[in-house]
Amino acid sequence: MSKRKRPKKLVIGVATALALAIGGGGAWAGTSYLGTDGTDPESRLPASTAAFASFNLDVSKEQQQELLELVAKFPSAAVDSDLPQEAVSRFLEMLEKKDGDFADGRFSEWVGPNASVALWEYKGEPYGLASVSSIDDSKAEDGLAAVKQAGGNDQVGYQVKDGYATIAFGEKGAQKAAKTAVSEAEKAPLSESDRFAKADSFLGDDKVLSAWADLEQSYELLEKKLPEDGGGLPFDALKVLKNNMNGQIAVGAQARDYGIEAVSSTFGAKDxxxxxxxxxxxxxxxxxxxxxxxxxxPQDVKESILMVLVNSGFGEIGEGLDNVIMDKVSELLSxxxxxxxxxxxxxxxxxxxxxxxxxxxxxxxxxxxxxxxxxxxxxxxxxxxxxxxxxxxxxxxxxxxxxxxxxxxxxxxxxxxxxxxxxxxxxxxxxxxxxxxxxxxxxxxxxxxxxxxxxxxxxxxxx
Structure with a gap:
């Protein structure tokens, strides 16, 4: 009997677990870092990418040392290894024991210490992309073949090439999407895109975690997948959110001597x-x-995202509050x-x-x-x-x-x-x-x- 198809679960499970694995297991990297080819994760993504989040342990020796010292303060959570690849594998093994769907890919046997997940458009439709470093391309092929079979031949696609696996998730045509993504990234990677240049400069070379999004493009792609009722989100909130989705945003995080610091900046924001x-x-x-x-x-609290969410009852904050009173409070607090x-x-x-x-x-x-x-x-x-x-x-x-x-x-x-x-x-x-x-x-x-x-x-x- 064939396995039940579960593409949506795989999109969430595989992409999220890979990110957790590289960020969690990889955080135990030793000072003698066993890196990949030294490329940034965004260099493996097409220039047309709408948004991505990545973990990259190919950072400076100083940052690696900061990571070691930080992780040492959490002894109950540590993977007992000072070798980065062994730490990643052990962490993935823990995830595989807890999730049978994730275990299909046998990721602990081939995933290296570098990964990104992204939102990308192909033929007018949104696709999820995962770009993962591989220490064994043959095992990566075997594991991803199992993932593809579990998720549906038309809804999960992949290509393994030169120490990296690119996985595409979509409603249809995922295999063609994966190959196209690899081809586009080779010819025109996001890392060399003019629209990503300012964010790239802001993020720098020493961020363990990086995330970036073209807000308008991301919203347009996500909106295509929202049901007509807004997916349970308040219509007013969606409208205000859409009106505020302008420009780009970038976020980067790294270890410091006092803990963890993340920084963010918009690019091209209006209002x-x-x-x-x-x-x-x-x-x-x-x-x-x-x-x-x-x-x-702000000068007009009523029109702000916060007050729209309150008036819509988002998170139950505004339940039971009289609209007249809330309008008055908004006016007084503006x-x-x-x-x-x-x-x-x-x-x-x-x-x-x-x-x-x-x-x-x-x-x-x-x-x-x-x-x-x-x-x-x-x-x-x-x-x-x-x-x-x-x-x-x-x-x-x-x-x-x-x-x-x-x-x-x-x-x-x-x-x-x-x-x-x-x-x-x-x-x-x-x-x-x-x-x-x-x-x-x-x-x-x-x-x-x-x-x-x-x-x-x-x-x-x-x-």
Whole structure:
């Protein structure tokens, strides 16, 4: 009896597992790196690629050492090997034992320490591409033949050539798509494309993880696969999302002496909301907090993606809220900036304080009137255009900037910020993940503008 065809599951399972395998198993690479041919993953993708994410361990010796030191702080998660290829294989073996579909490809026998997954258009239809380094092309051929049989001969295609396997996933014609992708990449790779040049310069040569997307092209391809009802997403949210899908975005991550740092930047974005100076200072002046945040809101909050999601009930945030009240709150908060401090997250009664600088005294008083409708649950006061509100029992001593991990966490902030967040992970209720995340101490997120583009810095502090 033939196996049941399961292309969609394979697309998710194979592509995701390969990415996890290279990022997880490969993170245990030793200083004597057993690399591939030294090419960047994007050099194996066609110039017409819409988006990709890749793991690349062909980085500098310094970055390899940073990775080793970082992984050593997670002993419970480590693959016991200082040889990169052995580590990758062992990690893949673990995945194969857990997932029979993934085991079909026998990836542990041939996958090398380099991989990317991508979204690509072929004959007007979207296809998923996986480009994976191979240490044994013969075994790669055998494993991918099994994957193709399991997924459907017309929906999974591949080509193995010169130490790399390119796998294509689609509704039909996947084998032709795979061969075409390889041919196009040889003639015109994404790495040499003019439209990728700025992102390539931004990402540099030492990022272990890289991701890039042409937002408009990606959305158009994804939209073709969304059902008529929007796939369960709110129609208003989809509309706003589409209107904001402009230009490109690139993200890169690497190990640092304090943990992991990821950076992001847009390229060619339009309607960029300029960040505000001094916000990191506002955050730094907060009392000691489990979670601290500073935020500058756009001039029209109602039309922002955040408020559209709230009004659509996305994530159940807006359920039960009166539309008239939400419209009024949006109006009052437009153009405002402020800070938030939350303490006692591990307790049954967390407490918090917010300070909001509105654009006028009238707006501040109107916000206080709305807050007072909570029936005494919030203590509020107004001074000029600023409203301060806190929950009953809120207390905060010292300064958040005195936290030993604070400076490293938010050290990548640009001058003009749209938002900044600091989270003391040691004070978070992690449940079953507490032991696995014991080495993670803090998270810092800063997002702002520079040179007319959105830029972000995201840091995971590991100690």
């Amino acid at each position: 960029v909301i300029e960040g505000k100076k001094g916000m990191i200072d506002d955050l730094s002046q907060l009392p000691e907090s489990d979670i601290g945040a500073a935020l500058a809101l 153009g405002a900036s402020g800070t938030l401090s939350v303490n006692g997250v591990k307790t049954s009664t967390p407490s918090g304080m917010a300070v909001i600088e509105t654009t006028s005294p009238d707006k501040a008083r109107a916000l206080k009137a709305l807050a007072d409708l909570a029936g005494g649950a919030l203590k509020t006061s107004v001074e000029g255009s600023t409203i301060t509100g806190s929950t009953v029992g809120y207390s905060g001593d010292g300064k958040i900037s005195d936290n030993k991990y604070y400076k490293d966490a938010v050290g990548g902030a640009v001058d003009k910020l749209n938002g900044a967040v600091f989270v003391d992970v040691t004070k978070m209720p992690l449940g079953n993940a507490e032991q696995a995340l014991e080495a993670v101490k803090a998270i810092g997120i800063t997002h702002g503008t520079k040179g007319g583009e959105y830029v972000g810095n995201y840091r995971l502090i590991v100690d």
